[in-house]
Amino acid sequence: MQLDQNPFRAMELLEQMGEIEERLRGLDCGSCGAPSCHALAEDVVRGYAVEDSCIYVLQEKLDAVMRSMLEKHDLNAKQKEGAAP
C-alpha cells in the first residue's frame, strides 16, 4: 500500500488513517462497501469515500441531530407554556 509518492505526505496520510480507524467500530462488517474498517479508512484518506460511509458513524451523527431537534422542540414547548396567559 503506497498512500503517496512523497514519503512525508504518505506518513501524514498513514497517521490520518489511524485516527479515522480509531473512530470506526472495528467490526469489519463490510456494510460500508469496504471489506474492512482499515480499508474504509484508507479509502477516506485517498478521497474515495467519506467517514459517514460507516453506517455506525452515520447512525451516531443522525442520533445526535435527532436529540438536538428533540431538545429544541421541548424548549419551544416549554417557552410556549410559559408564554400562555
Ligand code: SF4
Ligand atoms: S460499516 Fe463501519 S464497522 Fe462496518 S466495515 Fe465499514 S467501517 Fe467497519
